[in-house]
Amino acid sequence: MKITPIIGLEVHVELQTKSKMFCSCDASHFHATPNTHTCPVCLGLPGALPVPNRTACEYCIKLGLALGCTINNETFFERKNYFYPDLAKSYQITQLQKPFAINGKITIDGQEIRINRAHMEEDTGKSVHQTIDFEDSTLIDYNRSGVPLVEIVSEPDITSPEMAKNYLLKIQQIVRYVGVSDADIEKGSMRCEPTVNLKVEDNGEVFYTPMAEIKNVASLTGVQSAIQFEIDRQTKAFEETRETKSSTNKTTRGWDAVKNQTFLQREKEGSADYRYFPEPDIPPVIFTDEEIGKIRETLPELPEQKFARYQTDFGLNDYDANLLSQDLNFSKCFEQAISLNPTKDMAKLVANLFLGSLKTHLNETQEELDINKINPEFFKNIFDAVSKSEISATVAKQVIVDSYKDGTDPVEIAKSKGLIQVSDASEIEKIAKEVITQNAKAVEDYKKNPASIGFLIGQLMKASKGSANPTIAKEILEKLLK
């Protein structure tokens, strides 16, 4: 039996607008006192009416464009009717027949994953289950009710948990680049629901297992684990029952992160009849080609484009270009750092500084690079000093972190610490002689294998506190050891 997983992903992104989707309540809700950002509209009071947030629509279009979608000029909202305590009106205003964006695609490692649609809808409130006075109760906070969401639906082009993870990271990256959401999976501003089934090839015949939609996956590792669990479960189920996909046996399953398994949550899809119909309270929304064009102009350079540009314009290798372009803020800092001399040599040096010592520093402090502390003059100075061999690359790496922390010119720091590169042959010869004396074994090794001179150079650099010109150091050592 050959099993090919068929995976589609539905991603919900919470937009960072100031106000909610259909009312003017404050859209921020993380850690807000319960039920303090509500109004008749988002609380579903009798007689209240929705009015759409134009900025949210623009954000959805912007995101659609970044995902390579076609944008519909005229769209409308629909009601999705179902009962649940956190759904204030007992219907969600969403889009079905005419979403804002359709038919996009993204590429991951050369593989294309098609995007079916990106549409606008409103979020529900939040419910918490708690036992109060011996009764199983549900507590509901409607602060989140009505917050704008963009739902991005992929075609089932994903074939493994790993690919699913990469897809989600890519979507997250694009969303953050476009700047419409912080797309934080832990905070819940980005949520994912995988739908999984299998293509089974057995003895020349092809079968498809019933589809399962998995809810309540709250992390990237969770997504991978849940998908893998489903692949295994469906494989086993098919072996046992040979049940195949039909129009009535799609199930909804919940992910239990503690027990690491999915469990059946709702019966057949048929009983969840949402009775969609066009929202009578909201007239159709129109964006002309011109308006869409204007939105397109506000799109930032996307990660892929930046990656390519870093390679062609700055000659950076794949690895460096990728690391520098991955995060929008990091790349902005990089570009600011090289701005006074955007040449390949400068880019290479600064890339090393960023990806070496600065990144290490950030990992220790768990911070993001602060673009206000990236002084292009300082970077130009250090580049000039290295080019003139006044400072070695090693020293440059040392002083750049202090420079970032203190805001002082790194060349000044090098000077004050006596780290200005020594190129004076006689100075270096003094140190070299000491190093040779103190490292008899290494000298022996060198005599047998000249390629091992690296160790001695290293010792010399150490003895000179990194200030020796390594090229000259090597020459002098070789001369002395002849």
Add this chain to the structure above:
Amino acid sequence: MSSSKISLDQLRHIAKLARLEIKPEQENYLAEQLSETAAYIDVLGELDTKNVEPTYQTNHLKNVTRDDVVGESLTQSDALSQTKDAYNGYFKTLATISKK
């Protein structure tokens, strides 16, 4: 696919979708009433609407939106003032999903 007779099964399915509890003694009567109405509205099928667009909006409005500006919200106490059951600032109801 229009059918003017509503069976008890259909009635129960509709009631479930609508979250309405129909008492057993009312089921037949309600099914009859609904069947009567369904029979009446079947007259819609008489008209040829092949090339007709549906009208969802009678006053031809388009593009009514609002700016992304934060306005006033209800106070927590106003929001909770009409519920039978509030708890620590939350609306409270009996649990609906029991995890297996």
Add this chain to the structure above:
Amino acid sequence: MELNKLTLIDAIKGIKEKKFSSTELVSDCLTKIEQLEPTLNAFVTINKDQALEQSKNINFDKPLAGIPIAIKDNFCIKGIRTTASSKLLDKYIAQYTSTVVQKLLDAGAIVIGKTNMDAWAHGSSTETSDYGPTKNPWNPKHLPGGSSGGSAASVASDEVVTSIGSETAGSIRQPSAWCGTVGLKPSYGRVSRYGVIAMGSSMDCPGPITKTVDDAALLLSIISGHDPKDATSVNQNPWQIPTPLKDLKGIKIGLPKAYFPEQMKPAVKTAVLNATKTLKKLGAEVIELDVLDPKYAIAVYTVLQRSEVSSNLARFTGIRYGEPRSAFGDEAIRRIMLGTYTLSSGYYDAYYLQAQKVRTLIIEDFDKQFQKVDAIIGPTSPTTALALGASEGQSMFGELEDMLVEPSTLAGLPGISIPCGFGDGLPVGLQIITPQLREDLAVQIAKLFESNTDYHLQHPKL
């Protein structure tokens, strides 16, 4: 003094000219209400103390300074019990105020009470109210019509000087016809729906129920206007009270043959045909029209309204307000069930979608007719007020009764009903329908007719 018998305009004048005080007016209304309510049951809530209190402190500069108004009980008013005549909202104190009521309050008006209606506006009789039916002031053994039966009865009986109702299909015009008042249903979107408990979202229209055409025109100028909180609210052709016409010369009025169905009451037919003669005498050219059979409008309206109702009433779960869904009455259950059915998978295309398409045909038919005529008239209702109990056990009472007003409702057109005669001592209503946003012409024709007749001056003996 019986100031409650005044029209709105005379009451405004009287207060402004200090002929009497707002408190005197409010008191007279309250006295009449107290006297008649045991018979009529037009009110769900009487705002006695607040109304008297507010009457003591009025701002004479405001257009409705000190005027008490009866408001149909589906309009939310902050701090005041709002029930939509359903036990489900029996204890509901609204948490905000509807735009219409806010405009009235800003204009200086005083809410004297919330009037009885068919529960959730589901009906044309006020008999489905969970608080008992309202009675027709002309004959308390008869119904006032609905769903704004309480508002119409309170005006017809002079319990109040004026009132506000709402119409989805007939709910302003039909009780006005049965009670002998003026009922103006504006164009859809002319008056904000924000804060009106929704019934048929694509059709609901708040509007005035008054003693005279001038009163209705004046109230419309206060309550109409674009509302940013209602996305279906119109932002053009603002309402202006039109100058009265001297005659109807040059005006073409259409009379659809289909608006005289077989089951129509003979007295209604007679009264409306007489009214037609009056309009001709005033100079109008009356043309017989062949319109799309109203039976289609009944089906379209039943499907669309009940579908929208099934969704609009879904928010009533008892979690945030009100009683649980078991508190819904029989009529609400019928409508929610049918509406759920017509939207459900497998039936949506044949019912909901098909209804929206036939709606287009109805609109196109009106467009065609309005190429030939300026206004369309006919009886508002095929009968006069029916007796108590008429609506019980009927699967589609409301929709069938309103067959003559449903076409114009579905097209979003404005319509006015004015008294034009009597049958067995019960009033007959004439309706005038005009193109979208052309309430001015309907009002002009109605006013001229009214000035040349005296039906509006007759009062029930109570």
